[in-house]
Amino acid sequence: MSSRRKSIPWIHRWSRPIIAGIATLGLLNTGYLTATKWFGGAAACPTSGCQQVLSSTYAEVFGLPLSLFGFLAYAGMLALALIPYAVSPEKDKPLRVELENWTWLFLFLGATAMLVFSGYLMYIMAAKFIAVSGWGGVCYYCVASALFALAMFVLTLIGREWEDSGQLVFSGLIVAMVTLVGTLGIYNLGNASSTDGSSETTSAFATTTTSGPSEIALAKHLTDTGAKMYGAYWCPHCIDQKKLFGKEAAAQMPYVECDPAGPNSQSGICQSKGIKGYPTWEINGQMVSGTQSLQKLAELSGYQGPQDFKN
Template identity: 45%
Template sequence: MTSTRLADRLTTRRRSDTGNRWLRVAMAVLATVGVIDTATITLERWGLLGELSCPGGAHGCQKVLASPWGTVLGQPLSLYGLLAYGAVLILALLPLVLRGENRARIGPLSWWGLLLLSTGMTVFSLVLMGVMVFKIQAFCPFCVLSACLSLVLFVLSLVGGEWPDRGQLIFRVVLLALLVLLAGLGWSTAVGRPESSLGKGVPIPVTSPSTPATIALAEHLSRTGARMYSAYWCPHCHDQKELFGKEAAAKLTVIECAPDGRDSQAELCSTKNIQGYPSWEINGKLDSGVKPLARLAEMSGFKAGGE
């Protein structure tokens, strides 16, 4: 009788190990997709890849990624997502490559790590979806994909782990979810859209001083019909203006593309198919991203000391 029970337990354990193995493989595959997704966004934000185009012709990706919520501590938010997916990938695969006592010891701990990590990722992704819909008011398929991956990883980790104490499981998950939710809501509220002292929908004033060279370049750009397509809430647009300085930036021809921005020309921006801010139109050609002043001079044919 005892030997029969032991055999049944071993058979059940083998089936459980086999099922867990396939769940780990599935999680590793999903995490790899997440790594590719977030790495692509990160490299684009670092300027190492060309501008991303939303699948299906949507135009919200650049608006979402270039928003104030797209950067944390000076780095793209996607970088932190990349690190999280990388951690999931390691936790999912590590017990599969270990053997013996190490595998038996690491296995249960890795399920806890996968569950808690995916819980935090899922809750924070929900916060980001709320920001995208209600504050940025744009649609980014790359961000939605990441949120869906986080949710599926959470479900798989919940199913895959062996949880003898369900009370402890629920307590830890709910506690972590609440902490991440409160932190995420606090962060999203604190970041907000930068408001100008001049009123809603007006860009933050430029404070850096101009030089005779930057003023001359700005006058040349304006005189030759160059345009800078911008959004009042866009931090990169503000960075571009700061390169010129206060006096020079005032001489630029700046087109406000945000529908709720002051003096908005959103229809013109839509006609021009503006997908990222800032975007420069020089000599009839569009080029997006913050440009060094030397590059703008080259693109517009500006010669220091004369036309």
Template identity: 40%
Template sequence: MGSSRLKSRRRQDLGSKWARVAIAIFSTVGVIDTGSITLNKWGLIGTLNCPGGLGGCDKVLNSPWGTLIQSNNYSIPLSLMGFISYFLILLMAALPLLPILNNQKNNISKVAWWGSFYISTSTFIFSLILISIMIFKINAFCFFCLLSCLISLLLLILNVFGGGWEDYGKLFFRGFVVSVAVLLSGLIWSSSVDPSTKQVSNNIQGIPPAVVTISSPEKINLAEHLTKEGAVMYNAYWCPHCHDQKEMFGKEAAKKLNLVECAKDGFNNKRELCEAKGITGFPSWEINGSIDSGVKSLKELAELSNYKNTKDF
């Protein structure tokens, strides 16, 4: 009887081996998913093949919520946080399965299950916040974001039902505390980067609203090429289409464009030049001596200016 009880307790501590294997598989998919996004944001790989349309993925991943830290020298995409989370879950699932750690298997297994539970709970709650932002704020569809949310949910379910927990009351209480902490932190962060909360500071007479999307290296290269070739974008600070055009480039690339303010009450305006050029619509692009009005796609601008580099915008 004593031996049977001890065997049951050991099995309970170790949890389900098959659940660990499943967690390792799903977390590997998560590592690939978030790792691909991170490498793409850093310009180390080309365009991602996004089911449901690349435009939606590009809009979501280049939104203000797609970057955790941004400076002139480097950027840390939010996907890197997801990559680290999935990698740690993969590590915790794999460690107890290593034969070399058999002597400490029980202790390592218990710590690994708790660690995996905390991280998968945090990842799932944060994914829900991001999905809400994607739907209600960005108004776009991103397959990679939905995949990450689904993976985090599956990992949480596998942790709850495969961990061999002795006290589910303790498990759910800790899960609730972690969920509330992540939810509050996530909402504070999302509000701090929400461009709509900064709209008042940008609503100054004569000053265009700030560009908030993040530029990829390809977009910066195109902006530098356009300026080098003498391309000019004529715009007005109050023009929403002009703002949309600059948002396509992102804030880093937009700073490198040759922009001419045409509004009479615009800051540093060159009204006389605009009139001399016959500018009547905004935005208007002057490329290779030809002036054409209307918002242009980045690929169209690349073709008009004979841009030879990669066009993975």
């Protein structure tokens, strides 16, 4: 009697190494973002979207960078994918099989949770950043992480034969619901606290220079003539612009906050004006982008008062 050994699909043989490779890419992605956040750098990005998203309140959880939690999640997926390889099938096949079975379940549950969480973040990016800045509001690091999560989820489904698909679906739905409820709870709590204490949220971006009479007079003139400065609380060029005015004058500037997560946000106005970069000045019907000297603002607005500006 002859027996034919059942062939194993290539995806079943290579799914774990592929998941491990994707998790490694996720580690590099989130590790880079965590390092730039902690060491005060700016993530390299072809648009301003990365900085917009990564500097918003959505990029922090419990006062820590969201990317740090992503790093830990990818590290967990990498470990789960590689654990069975620590046991040789020739030396202890039953243990190897047992490790493969329970790690597959946790790989699936972990990938499900990461996919749901990433999906929520993609919704936030589309609704609150792309809707305001167009495709300039895309965070490519965030998109990459979402694609990594999707790829790992698909691989956990097709990377092996599941004996009880009904139980798998039920477990996945439970994890998805818990993840979604937890995510909404965390961000709603975070948004509430940032709304109640917006001065604390933006304290790191506060203007520290002082104003002279000329700066205050120019700020009042700009307000009286209907000028507007469109910006975002995290924008370094906006901070530089406010420093030129000084703390007292900046408080009287005709400033419009465009970041949906910023204090007193008026993102709808920024969207209707087609604002693409910060700061953008609207003076006498003319749009001027970038940090402007106070002399230039005085010239554009027709200011005739004292111009012995301090900064």
